[in-house]
Amino acid sequence: PAGEAYKAWLRYARLDREFIEGNGYASWCGTVVTASAEDAALLATARRELAEGIESMLGRRPQESGNADEGSFLLIGTLGSAELQGLTDAAEREAIGDEGYILRAFEQPMRRFIAIGGNTDKGVLYGAFHLLRLLQTGQPIRDLNVVDRPASKLRMIDHWDNMDGSVERGYAGRSIFFREGDFLGDWDRVRDYARLMAAVGLNAVAINNVNVHETETRLIAPELLPSVARAASVFREYGIRLYLSVNFASPIQLGGLTTADPLDPRVREWWAERTADVYRHVPDFGGYLVKADSEFRPGPFTYGRDHADGANLLAEALRPHGGIVIWRCFVYDCQQDWRDRKTDRARAAYDHFRPLDGKFDENVILQIKNGPMDFQVREPVSPLFGGLQRTNQVLELQITQEYTGQQRHLCYLVPQWKEAIDFDTYAKGPGSTVAKAATGELFDRPLGGFAAVSNIGDDGNWTGHPLAQANFYGFGRLAWRPELSAEQIADEWVRLTFGSDPDVVATIGRMLLDSWPIYEKYTSPLGVGWMVNPNHHYGPNVDGYEYSMWGTYHYADCHGIGVDRTVRTGTGYAGQYHDAPAAMYESAESCPDELLLFFHHLPYSHVLKSGRTIIQHIYDTHFEGAEQAEGLVETWRRLSGKIDAERYESVLSRLEQQAKHAAEWRDVVNTYFCRKSGIPDAHGRQIY
Ligand code: GCW
16 A cells, blocks of 8 residues: 555655755755664664654765764664763663663764664664654754653553454454465565654554464464564564463363463473473563453463462473463453343453452553453543552553444544553552553562554555554554653654644644543533444444343442442442542542443433533433534544645544434433433424
8 A cells, every 4th residue: 555644754855945955954964874883783773764864854874884973974883882872871871771771962163963763773763763763853953952761661452353363342444464374575664654653652562363363373383483583573673572362261262272271281391391392483472362261262260260270380381481371350240141140241340350460470460451341432541540459460451442343433543542551450559550550660570561453454544544553653652651641652753644724723723622521522421322223333322231140230220320339338449549539430419420330330310510400411412422522523624735635634534423323322322211211302303
């Protein structure tokens, strides 16, 4: 594919000539000098990226050789090299760690240069992308002085790609990795993807679905490992480590054993041998990602063992090679009885994993979804963050828009993620945010970070909806620096993707920031989830999950709606939080409106903090949300002529679909609650 949308945030559009001169870009960027004792692999990548990016923006390819003694140039290299050694001090070298960098302008008598230095070549690569981003967004570079490092070690993308080429919950075409049971072999596309990842600081990728089916089980078998190695080598060029999702029952399905019992010596030996073979092919292999005892996937429960036994089995096999196990906490009873009001799916992750805190090996990380249910439009934060103190953890987010409009609706998710990341667990008193728990800072854990389910596929624009690229970009930036605001990220992304015309920047920025609230309004009121069609999860269906066994109820009847999750009269879920948030959620008075029905079952006439009743809130937000969805179409139309036709039309047609579909949501939800409650709309609007 070609075209503007394919280039995403690496568009490197030509900058205005006057601007280039005014900012001195050309004089700094005429030459790239690479300094390093050994020409480490990622330095070559960094040099190539700088040369190509600069050529595209400035119209002239920089020279890639030259010395660092005189003239003006970019100087890239490791801080240990002769050329960069004197430019920084021990404190800074320490501060940037093994993935960070310094980016600094020097004006000296014989020479002026911008140094991009890291302790490692990987740091240099991230520094190069940082400089390119500054140029692309038109920032001054004359007095550059940046000292930066990522907040966390693991910044990972999980693909739910199957080897037949399909993508579970994928809304942007087919897999870029697989087709018909084998690797697709389009390594150029994979490389383009690796560039996009590295440019936002991501350093890990799991290429296959956590639901590991028969063919995918063989990814660790001898016949597929050469292709795995090929994929790994492409990602390696960009500092990204490859991981595989594995099937817990592999010893049986692949190894011909009669058991996969984690404590059985033959099973341990099998994993040790298979894993050693994986490392023979991929020496820097990242490790295994595992979904076990969840939604019919095999796991340690079959053998009466627990999740620590299961995870530690794989940890033992990976440890000699420096690999890690990422073990998912998405474990719950998916065949529950609605009459049983004590079983609450929201409780499940905490109930399963909290008692195991401290039992996991050092190279195990527990991967916890942001909310206790499953990537709904609005959920509270999983209480497992703050519940675990002696276990490595990683926050799992969903970039692919399974429940948030499936990339047909606009829904910029960064504000939602920010709420999760900034949530205060109170695990060590005030200030114990999820960000600190996930990075490992809170309890001084050796490993941690952020993972998210990819929203990309082989569509020409990667993400189906061109504006959905902002979510992928935003995840990478947040994983690098969780303190960034949703506004900053939106602004940066729009400039990189559409240029710096102030009208374009302001308009698209506003559209992005408004989009999650709009989506929430016409879909899910007050923390109610799951009002979607079963299986594919697209479109309104208020009782779609009400009468099945997945534990996803809202209990709406003619009197009221919501799930009582209080300690006093409900499932007790609210008590899984530490004191302050537990007390806030326990009482309907202090529970924030947007989560009220997640924690409480209340009559339709209950008055919210906003002053409206629940039923009136449902009507008002649905009318308002559908109207605002229409407003997005109008807003976008005003940008006609300012955006290339391909992207303009593609966004427009999706916004039009969204507006129609939002009206359907409005009508289905409003009429359902109007008939259930028998209470009319206070404003007498037409309800179908
Ligand atoms: O959100 C649900 C999805 C499943 C997914 C599962 C999970 C990969 O509907 O498609 O399976 O979560 O996270 O394991």
